[in-house]
Amino acid sequence: MSLILQLVISGLSVGCLYALIALGYSLTFVVNGTLNMSQGQLVMLGGVLMFGFSELGHLPFLVSFALAALIVGLLNLGIERLAIRKFDKGANSIEWVLSTIAVGIIIQDVALYVNGPDEGVTPSPVGDEMLRIFGAGIYWKEFIFLPVVGVLLVLLILFYKKSHWGLWLRATADNRTAVEIMGVSSNKIVAVAYVLSGLLAGIGGALMSTNYAVSVDIGLPLGLKAISVAILAGVNNPKGIVAAGLILGISEAFIGQYISTAFREMFVYGLVILVLYWKPMGLFNARKTIVKV
């Protein structure tokens, strides 16, 4: 019983990170139908920067954290400007898929060149103590993800509901042309969405580095896992993504415990394929007008 509880909590804490990263896809996709295929590499960058600043640069934890998140957020602003804006030519364009993949490859290889293949864990400020809940033992540094991500999500919702930027983001998601007519530059709003998405990636990576070893090659698999979450939920459904992220985290914990750690990823992707057979637009997706071609 306590093992099951332990697996659930442990699954939830990694799942909330998946959700955080996958939300990065959703934030931009709802606004202009594009997403950054190199999101995973951005998360990696956040993690590697975090480790570099706090362990090699000896900066205070919070300063390193903020720097890592900000740098990745600003980098995504540049990516939007260079790799998205020119290539976003409507629903069927594939150029932005290719250009953001190219960006991901460049980020990863340059990071490898600068940083080397070493991996590192940033010591968590909450220490190495265990937390005991009904006999289940879980590390504080793992458990802390849940409240931190919870607070972040609340902040994100507040930003969306209360700030004028949030209003514009929601409006652009609904009808880009109408927003343009109102005299708001939709390019600017897309850029804001990308900065937000980059911040989420940076924060996700920095958080991750406090419990898991980060190295330059974690980017691609992480990005793919977050993509799986987005596909499971339907990429334009933020609430579904949070749910799918948590579910995926828990199922991974159980598969790793009872079936096999080696083939854990395969199960995840197999599941995604099966869901696509069953519901091509994701489990929780609800489209407004269905066009039947």
Place this chain on the structure above:
Amino acid sequence: MNQLIEKSFGYRTAAGWIAGLAAVGLLAAGPWMVDTYYLNLLFMIGIFVITCTGMNILIGYCGIVSIGHAGLMAVGAYMSSFLSTTYGLSFWTVALIGMLVSLIIGSLIAIPTIRAGGVYLSMITIAFGVVIHEVLIRWDGFSGGPLGISGIAKPQVAGYTFDLKSMYIFVLAIAVIALLIARNLRRSSWGRAMIATKENEIAAASLGIRKFTVQYAGFAISSVLAGLSGAIYAHTNSFISPDTYNFQTSVQLVLIVILGGSGRVLGPVIGAAIIVFLPEVLDMEKLRMALYGGIMFAVLFFLPKGIAGTVAGWVAPQLSRFAPKSQKASSSTASGEEIMFSAPAQAKDKELLVLEGINKYFGGLHALKDVSFSVAAGTIHSLVGPNGAGKTTLLNVISGLYSSEQGSFKLHGEKLVPRSLSAVAQLGIARTFQHSRLFKELSVLENIMTGMTKRERSGLGASLLRTPKQLRSERQMEARSHALLDLIGYEGDRHMPASQLPYGHQRMVEIARALATSPSLLLLDEPAAGMTATEIEQLENLLRKLVSHGVTVILIEHHMDFVQRVSDTVTVLDFGRVIGTGSPEQMLSDPRVIQAYLGGEEVAASAEH
């Protein structure tokens, strides 16, 4: 000089063949001209050309980016190597099995992701490539783990064992066949349907083309070619390991296609040659992937059509100056009308389409309210009403693009269930759209021919091999398309890309494209919008001709004098409700109609509440 070029222009097909044969002959002499090291590089180019020609069909024709084809190459390579090392089967058997398994696994991924659409497919294929790589590393019993499989036997035929030289010739032959297949495909209904779907899914569906069928065909071809090239590589190299087939390889394959020029038959050859020789020239160990990423980015930014596409873009206009002035096919063989309409005109008073109580909601908006009317066969039935009255929505419901919540349709007296746009199109209902939806990459003539895809489509195999039967059917379609263009009175260049057409011509060509499906019912959404007075007159003549041949037309139009002249019946819609149906004179002078258009006091008052 110019005269000489002009004269030789007629022989340009022959010249192309001769140049191609000379190039292949030169390459075939390769083994006796270069040493083993360079022969190996040439061999690798051949392997990449085979795989990337398949991917070129996928990326360039279908507009689908797969970043997992290294995984499919691995399937072909490992499957064939495992079978030949474990069971001692011959190369020819295992290569076939490798292709087949690659096709099956490719299909398993493609079927759900094609339905889900563009970016999902790219994502899933990346994941697929990563998973295959993982599996190869971990599944020792099959793949030999990280060490891979070694000692793979070379192919044999009648006691002769292939060496690198003969394998190179073999690869060259397969690569040439693959390129010819890609070329044939581009000149067939299937190829046109692929490009049409890529450019405008909805317009393609309105011609009865199913996105899934054509895109799956593209994926299947590319899977088979990837499996084949994997098997050939494994049995030439005698050794394979998982690291040959990782994410980087998949990216490299995509890079080859877009660098060479996606959608261009020779693109993969150029791309593969550059990507194989580049590391030799640069001699860099580190940052190689970053370099590939950089090249990919630079190509997208500065050469979006790739090298082959950009060069063709420079050369084609130069050449076309020398083209013979009149390319119009002789329309003397048969008049357009004779070819187009074999069916006898139907009796006018028979009901072709009956709508009963159609309702459509968009969330809280009740867009169509109990719409009922019937359309008599062989007449022009106009739908008029102010903007937002629900005219286009009704057209979308009839043509199957939207589903209605309530109500029923009858076509030719039988119950019609508009399941989807493509399904309705196959029942003989064609439509045009409010905004131009021509396939811009295709020529004017090809646009029309795309409309005939559903009626005359040859099998995929026949299209790839360009069989005599398929060629005949292509010629017929071409003749019919010329006849249709004659019918609408299109005088311009028929081989120029549709993107260069002036607006009025675009609208007319779109109508001709819809007619190419040989519909019994034609739905026209504001065809006269943006047309000049002369063009409207032409349209009017065309509509009369169509009706005289038994085609029924439902017309949405705002030019009231035009509506009054051509219509047999007019239905007026306002706020999603039918105000009335009757003759044009009767309806257009009806006070309720005038009020709906110009707004009376009553309407204005009720709108305020």
